[in-house]
Amino acid sequence: MSDPWDGPAGQGTRRRGARVPRQRGAAPDDARPPGGRAAARAASRAGGGRRARRARPVPRGRRVLKILGIGLSVLIVVTAGAGWWFYEHLNGNIHSVSLDGKGGTEKADAFGRTPINILVMGSDGRTSATDCKLGGGCARTGVQTGSNADVEMVLHISADRSNATVMSIPRDTMTKVPACQDSESGQSTNGYYGQINSALQYGPACQVATVHQLTGITIDHFVKLDFSGVVKMSDAVGGVSVCVSDDVYDTYSHLKLSKGTHTLKGVAALEFVRSRHGFGDGSDLGRTVSQHIFLSAMIRKFKSAGTLTDPTAVYHLADAATKALTVDDGLGTVKKLISLADDVNKVPTKRITFTTMQTAPDPGDKDRVVVGPGAKSLFATIADDQALTNGSGKKSAAASATAKAKATASAVPAAEIAVTVENGTGITGRASALATALTGQGFSTATTTANAPSPATGTTLTYGTGEQAAAQTVAKALGLPPSHLKQGTGSGLTLVIGSDWPSGISYPGGSSSATPADTKAAVGGAHASTADQAKTCAKVSPYRTVTYDGVSMTPSQAYAAARNKPDSDA
Known part of the structure; x- marks a missing residue:
């Protein structure tokens, strides 16, 4: 006797996954009782014809969601690709x-x-x-x-x-x-x-x-x-x-x-x-x-x-x-x-x-x-990150008043102080930058620049006999700590810029009591x-x-x- 799920008598057990011809007519006497997956499979084969193969209709709402999901996925891929192309295109334009x-x-x-x-x-x-x-x-x-x-x-x-x-x-x-x-x-x-x-x-x-x-x-x-x-x-x-x-x-x-x-x-x-x-x-x-x-x-x-x-x-x-x-x-x-x-x-x-x-x-x-x-005041306002307008957009006069007050308090007027600024950093323009900053703050136009005789690791301000007060005025203007001042044997003030001061016009990490540039003069x-x-x-x-x-x-x-x-x- 053959099993209804096998082939003709004497044929070996079917390969797993092989297609089995559908049996026509009524279910055999030894068919399994209804219930479970076996019953569902039997029912699907029992009806015969095309009607038995027709799947249950998918609700319209689910079809719409599926289409939208596919469309959204395609849109994301296309948009991401276009965005990447656009970004690379723009980067490629830049010289x-x-x-x-x-x-x-x-x-x-x-x-x-x-x-x-x-x-x-x-x-x-x-x-x-x-x-x-x-x-x-x-x-x-x-x-x-x-x-x-x-x-x-x-x-x-x-x-x-x-x-x-x-x-x-x-x-x-x-x-x-x-x-x-x-x-x-x-x-x-x-x-x-x-x-x-x-x-x-x-x-x-x-x-x-x-x-x-x-x-x-x-x-x-x-x-x-x-x-x-x-x-x-x-x-x-x-x-x-x-x-x-x-x-x-x-x-x-x-x-x-x-x-x-x-x-x-x-x-x-x-x-x-x-x-x-x-x-x-x-x-x-x-x-x-x-x-x-x-x-x-x-x-x-x-x-x-x-x-x-x-x-x-x-x-x-x-x-x-x-x-x-x-x-x-x-x-x-x-x-x-x-x-x-x-x-x-x-x-x-x-x-x-x-x-x-x-x-x-x-x-x-x-x-x-x-x-x-x-122009020196204008340069100094920019270098010192000073605004030329106040919060309301009007030209600022506060820095001008501050500058005058500090100049009055100085023991030695800045206009009477000339400095020799020497570049010991090896960086082009450092002496010129600081000399410009000093003259922009009102120091003497006799201030000069030069290259230091040899490279310097530390910045020093050397002053002559009786010129300590003048040196202190310069140090305050540049934010240079007192430890960088020393008395020399000659006369005049010499500022040697070392590699510890590679940029900027205020000494890095100093107290920076530098006199603000006169913003009124800057815009004049x-x-x-x-x-x-x-x-x-x-x-x-x-x-x-x-x-x-x-x-x-x-x-x-x-x-x-x-x-x-x-x-x-x-």
């Missing part, structure tokens, strides 16, 4: 260069926070066909290799992220350019005295080193844009709103605008920030002010509702920014650039101060300038403004700074004469 420590190192405050100082450079380089077309001047030379930093701004973000200062350095400033070598091109210099913007020919790190040496301000990072970079950035934000005080036509930058407010994109934005003959006195000094108006408007646009919440706008902005910028290694990833943008975003517009370094005419060339007296003659001043118009030059059809005229006269030329925002 970064090492600073090689040329800008010094920041000193943390009592809470471990450090300020950020960034040198923002606008290059005049015609290093591509696009920049040749935008900038002109390539008709004879073709695409060029070198470039100058025609725009230089030190962006300072305070350690507590409550305020920021933007200081423009006019491109016509004459200064000492230190020995440099461009890590990419290999071009080098042994150092020279020349126009500050020319240092970029030896690489961004050389430009950073030059500004650090001139101002004594630690430069942590740099950001460089070329002509096409300005065009890309202005397009990405949807245009920048600016105001001009009168009709203006700069026949050199080709900016042509009627009196009033305009939204500038692309080439028009580039024409505005490049215009030096259209505004102020027709020099680079007037151009820095109009550039501050442009940047203030751009900052307000960044912070305005919707700009950074629209995914499409954010994508275009990020893509444009990473393609437009050359940065140092410290900013060489999207994550680091986002962190920087977040730091800037924390500062209210009313506490972002724009200034221009005070200058004086160069005695040797009327078309060039040198650092003016008030610096054309100071804040980023919240939306109604400020760029002042069109009243002088004959342009030429049209061979005739010298004012920018407004040129606008009237060039009726057939379209406006820049047409």
